[in-house]
Amino acid sequence: MINESRRKFLKTSALIGAGITGLSTKSVKAEPKYVLDENRMGVLIDTTVCIGCRKCEWACKTAHDLPTQPIESYDDRTVFEKMRRPDAKALTVVNEYPPKETDQFPINVKVQCMHCDKPACVSACIVGAFSKEENGSVIWDTDKCIGCRYCMVACPFQIPAFEFEKAWHPDIRKCDFCFDRTKEGKLPACVEICPMEVLTYGTRKSLIERAHQKISLYPDRYIKHIYGEFEVGGTSWLYLASKDFHELQFPKLGTNTAPGVSEAIQHGIFAYFVPPVALYALLGGVMWINKKKAESNKNKEVHHE
């Protein structure tokens, strides 16, 4: 009776194990929820046009019910004295890079989630809370989130932030491409408010076309690089700039998708359970040797007596 139940247990666990290995090689890949939609939306950010008025920061906070100072206070340019990063209280920030020559303008760069086509956060999320949506946005389900913060580690742009200061029910926060607003046919809040139309909203395809057109129309104004066209397999948000993106603190990334890299490591570690089995075998071996040593010592002690 006892033996039979033991056999059953072994059978089911073997089945589960086989199932997991099967899943890990096939279905658990960082594919978006839908197949990437041809007409997914994006935003083209022309940093040569941005004047650093920071109205986008205000609009973002207002749209996401985050506490904010009155809009007039955003005229204060002393905030540019230090570099800022998006966090749980500000999902987008604008930084300023001072000019080299006296007669040039400073360069202002808005930072937010890039909404990757092959997002690392979606791949890293162990509970499947993150998803790449049909309209291009990368969003997450707060109810599913267990607060493991793997997405924060996985993101090549270090975007997801965590409400560390909250003791009760802290959430992951990041730019959600104004998912609720775009669902209603509205524009993302930052795109809508931008006075200079630094941010152009359109299908990713048309934005890339437009960006190439701008580069060919004004070869003196832009460097020949659309940041996000190929970086980490392409992003929905794209940038144009007058100088090398590395000087504007954009991470230098390859064209390989971020999940591709992390998954290769992750799946490599667990491939066919060989490495864990090997590890346990090694530990078992060490234990066995230790046990033998202890036994022989014991024998010696007995001998002495």
Added chain:
Amino acid sequence: MKKLIIIILFLAPILIQSQTKLNSTHANLNLTCSNCHSCTIPTKENPCLKPCPRESLIRIDQKPEEGPRVIVIDKLRDTDIYAPVKFSHLAHAEMADMTGGCRTCHHYNPPGNVIGCSDCHETTRKRADITKPDLKGAYHQQCMNCHRSWSGKTDCNDCHVVKEKADLKPVKVKDEKSKRIHPEVKAPEKISFNTKTDKGKFVTFYHNDHTGLFGLECSQCHSNESCAKCHSQIKKPAEIKKSFAEQHKKCSSCHEVKTGCNKCHSNKESGPFNHKISTGFDLAKFHSKLNCARCHTTPSKFTGLIKDCVTCHGTWSWDNFDHKKTGLVLNETHGELDCESCHKDKSYANPTCTDCHDDLTYPKNLPGKLIKR
């Protein structure tokens, strides 16, 4: 074959019609089609227009007072948090007049009246055609370029008032057509620069030579200058130490500044440009009305032209030369001779008489009659 003929017959009137229509609007302008169109035969249905802005295109320049005095920008009043802006078009036109003219802002001006921003730029930000910015973006992109350089500030309330606080009374435009807002800045005749170099301290810049004789446009030197040129609020120009390149920036687009310093730098004030003194070729006689580029055909290269007539005119003969133009009508006997019979050297200057005449010399004896040129 029949089908082809039918198609041609069917298409011909359409093509002809489109051609004639085009002529009626583009008629008086000396244009190159490829300036605006990307295909060879643009039609009304498919004009294949190149993407905006088509800056290098056509210019319609008006005087500042010809345009509107004040424009109330209220096209976005329904969606904006700010009240309509009362934009002093005259003041801005006067300022633009000192640099690039109308096209400082009106970057696209097809034949006809000067067109405003809202004629091309859509008021809605969510739109299908993203090849040009929407109206709000277009306004700000034009305004901020100058306003930023002028004060270094980007504060909204420099131009805007929120709706609640705004004075919504309509703008009263008094009929003050003659009154300028910005005092007129007269172009100088010459400017003497007292430079810091020991050798060749003075640079005498003849402004009227550059605008008149050399035919430069204001914007070729005065682009991106804006108000800060005179009204700098940040730093006085003298306080900024400039590099050699920055110092010579304005001149270096035409002049070779690294060599030949003494062409501009002198120990005393120098005179205006004189083609005879500088090059030895006197323009005053027959070439005074010509544009530089008529002879100096390679762009921005004004040296290396040989003084001989043949360089530009080819060999003279009775077919291409009317001797009357020199002020001397030849008499019958001389009117049949080859040019080279009398003009031995390449300059075609003074004739040689001694080949035929022993006792006659020029200009004591003339081969014809002098007339007033």
